[in-house]
Amino acid sequence: MPKPDQEHGYILVIEQETAMRHWLVTQLSGQGHTVDACDVLSVGLECFRAGNHDVVIADYLSLKAQNSTFLKTLAEEAPDTPVITVCSGDDINNAIGALQNGAVDHLFPQHLNPEVLGLRVQKALERSLLLRQNRQYRQQLEAANTELERSLELLQEDQEAGRRVQFRLLPPSPFEIMDCVVTHRIFPSLYLSGDFVEYFKVGENKLGFYLADVSGHGAASAFVTVFLKAVTNRLQRHYEKKTQVNYVSPSRVLADINAELNAMHMGKHLAMFCGVVDLVNNRLTYSVAAHYPPPLLINDGDVLSLAGKGLPLGLFKEVNYEEHVVSLGERFTLMAASDGVLDVLPKGSASEKEKQLQEIAMHVNSVDDLVSALQLSKDAALPDDVALLVIKRA
Amino acid sequence: MPKPDQEHGYILVIEQETAMRHWLVTQLSGQGHTVDACDVLSVGLECFRAGNHDVVIADYLSLKAQNSTFLKTLAEEAPDTPVITVCSGDDINNAIGALQNGAVDHLFPQHLNPEVLGLRVQKALERSLLLRQNRQYRQQLEAANTELERSLELLQEDQEAGRRVQFRLLPPSPFEIMDCVVTHRIFPSLYLSGDFVEYFKVGENKLGFYLADVSGHGAASAFVTVFLKAVTNRLQRHYEKKTQVNYVSPSRVLADINAELNAMHMGKHLAMFCGVVDLVNNRLTYSVAAHYPPPLLINDGDVLSLAGKGLPLGLFKEVNYEEHVVSLGERFTLMAASDGVLDVLPKGSASEKEKQLQEIAMHVNSVDDLVSALQLSKDAALPDDVALLVIKRA
Structure with missing residues (x-):
């Protein structure tokens, strides 16, 4: 008083x-x-x-x-x-x-x-x-409150507008190619996401895709996703122009992005899982740049944790990424998530969480199943962004 | 009560x-x-x-x-x-x-x-x-205040971090090329800017530059500037690689950006003034895409308002931009500003404001002079972003 x-x-x-x-x-x-x-x-x-x-x-x-x-x-x-x-x-x-x-x-x-x-x-x-x-x-408190609310609204509207633009950069979900359906979902921890997903047709019967996780989250990290989109958009248009092109090298894509990201000097780095699904020859070619947890491939009921490692993009000038090739079953599910997913899984060690994800993956038909298995909701307050990608041939 | x-x-x-x-x-x-x-x-x-x-x-x-x-x-x-x-x-x-x-x-x-x-x-x-x-x-008010302050801080920190990343994308100021000094300054109306400036050496004795103003301001517009940077960074590296390249076409740059921006589907368009200064042949080649107010060229004391018009970038698929060529004096000042500058000039009609800018331009040696003539300060609450660019050969 x-x-x-x-x-x-x-x-x-x-x-x-x-x-x-x-x-x-x-x-x-x-x-x-x-x-x-x-x-x-x-x-x-x-x-x-x-x-x-x-x-x-x-x-x-x-x-x-x-x-x-x-x-x-x-x-x-x-x-x-x-x-x-x-x-x-x-x-x-x-x-x-x-x-x-x-x-x-x-x-x-x-x-x-x-x-x-x-x-x-x-x-x-x-x-x-x-x-x-x-x-x-x-009156002072009320005025301060009103002023704070106004400032907050202004920033929220601004971020909301940014979010809308960012989400326009994401590919359609579901996206169909041959007998394969691709779905994804991104849950930003704030308004803007540092996680990003992209996929597109390469030639007639291949699917190029990646899942990226920029260090940090929010506006600064979201900027890097726009840059990513600009680079991959150009790559994609490049492939589309040359109608005969039916090969995209994931390790080459990573190296290209790394070079361009370094030239941008944004002071940000990112993890990425990048691959090409060949739906005729039943083959997945992929490269990994510091992506964790390992993507999961369910081939006719068998779960395979995709091996592979590599340095993050945007930290070192010259980096070579390994390229891995695995066979795809007649029916397969490829599931990838950014490391934010580990925060929403029940508590446990890293290997326990990987196991939890494997169990979930067994029953996933689309990203919707994954979202409900993880009990993720739109309004969930997440410590980190969560990106989910599911590629399914039934 | x-x-x-x-x-x-x-x-x-x-x-x-x-x-x-x-x-x-x-x-x-x-x-x-x-x-x-x-x-x-x-x-x-x-x-x-x-x-x-x-x-x-x-x-x-x-x-x-x-x-x-x-x-x-x-x-x-x-x-x-x-x-x-x-x-x-x-x-x-x-x-x-x-x-x-x-x-x-x-x-x-x-x-x-x-x-x-x-x-x-x-x-x-x-x-x-x-x-x-x-x-x-x-107590309720104080609690609400604390909560609002916390949310606001969170968003402000986020935007502040984004701003730092965005400002890392801007070129150095001052930037020297031969006997010419380039300076710029950007005043965002919020944290993130929809205005953007870029300049770089083309070959040994040319300066490529642009000043861009994305529709709106804040995070959504700032995203587009990142995209711009990614595109022009690539163009720049492209020119740098081919050591013999000593020509950049402003109208071609505009057309390229327009095509890539359309492909991005960000729902944003932008105005741009893009040019190449040839410091050996004393020539400015430039193109304009909906840029206003007209850039000013002071050649040995005479003010020239640079003519030229064109549609904004990102709205139409196929657009051709006119290319203009003007001679440069032994001493010259090239000054460009985004339309946000009109809000900080004393009240008056559009033509009065253009005249005010011309008067200011006569005495401008670097962007600092322009900033003080416009009485712009870091903490000014601006209705729109303001970007300023000064290229000066003394």
Whole structure:
């Protein structure tokens, strides 16, 4: 509770009896208050409106004579201003009437002792100051709140708009190629994602794809995904132009991205799982740049954890990535996730979590199954972005 | 001011005199209050600590007997709880002592009338409830404030990190090529900028440059600048590789960016002023895609507003851009600004503002002069991003 920072107030005395008015003014002035005084209520009201006093002391007989109109008006115009009534008589009903009509205190003749007067005024002053300070503090808080909300909304809208642009860069889900269906989902930990997924047709019967996880998350990392998209978009258009091209080298794609990322000097690096699915020759060619957890391939019911390692992209100038080739069954599921997925799996060691993912992978038909197995929801507060990719031939 | 939502309180009566205690309990209960009562202060204190009553009514003679220790303890432990003292005697000094020691009110024998008692308790209750509600409301506001601040900080840090990455994409300023100095500055309206500047050496004695202004501002527009950087970085490396290349076509650069931007489907378009300065043959070749205001060329003291128009990039599939060639003086200044600059110029019509810029351009040696002429500061709240580029041969 803030304590009033002053003990002297600005007081208005309205008292018809001259001697009493003088006594009140003398006492209150002597106690350090600033005092205005007048003898009739109508003048008192004008005076109050001009001065906005902290406390009003009014003679109750005058108030009673005009049916307490003054008290009602004051309560309406200045609800925080305390009124103390005084009364020369000794009728308890006067006190009742005054208090009922909004006075905070009523002084009887025996109260018209300098010390009691001072203490009563002090209480009223304290009330008035407390109310005023409370209101000011509340107004400041409310203003700060409004301002904060406004700033937050501005940033949220900005990030929301950025998110919409970023999500436009993602490929369609589901995406069909021959008898194969590709689905993906990204759950950013904030608005913008540092995880990214891309896939596209290469020639007539091949699927190129990657899943990328930029270091960190949020706007800074999201920038790198835009850069990635620009690079791969160009690669893709390059392949499309040369109609005869039916080969894309994942290790070459990684090396290209690495070179361009280094040239950009964004101060960011990323992990990537990049591959080409050959749907005619039933073969997956892939390369790995610091991607974890290992992608899973379910070939006719058997789970294979895809081996392979490599340095992250964007850290070193010259990096060569290994290229791996595995056979695909007639029916297969290829499932990859960024390391953010480890945060949403039940607690356990890294190898326990890998095992959990393998179990889930056995029953996954599309990314939707994966999302529900992981109990991921749109509004989940995630410590890191989560990217999920499922390529399925049934 | 929130009004108390209840008029009945939880009251503690501490009164040694049995008849008076019974009378108080009976009256207050009859008026709807919940009342606890006891006869000694020590028991009263325990009772208060257990019940946390809204108002305490205590007999002043007891309080006085123990030197008002109870009042002081209560003021410390529960500063918002009002205490009303009652007194069978008629000694005004009792009232003074009670009020001085923190009682909010003192009731004399003639006040021990049911109605006055009720009104006095009502006033105390109102004070207690107001204080409580004020505190609760303040606490809610403070908690909301803290929460908002936390969310805002999170987003601000995120944007700040994005901004750092974005600014790493900008070229060095100043940048020297032969006897020419290039400087630039970008003032984002939020954290991230939709304006972007790039320049680089082409061959031995040419300078390629552009100034871009993406529609909108903030994260969504900043994404497009990353894309731009990726495209032009590649173009630049492309030229660097072919050591013999000494020609870059601005209109071709615009057409390339347009094609790639369309392929990205980001839903964003941009204005651009792109050029090549040939420092040996003293020639500027440039193209304009919806750039406004017109760039200014000061050739040996004469101001030339660079003509040229073209559609924005990223809206139409096939666009051809005109290419313009102008001669450069022995000494020249080339100055370009995004349209955000119009917001920071003194009010006036578009043509008046163009004239203002021309006047400023006459005295500009580097972007610093331009910044001070425009009175731009780091913390200026700008409605739109402002990008400034100055190329100067002295």
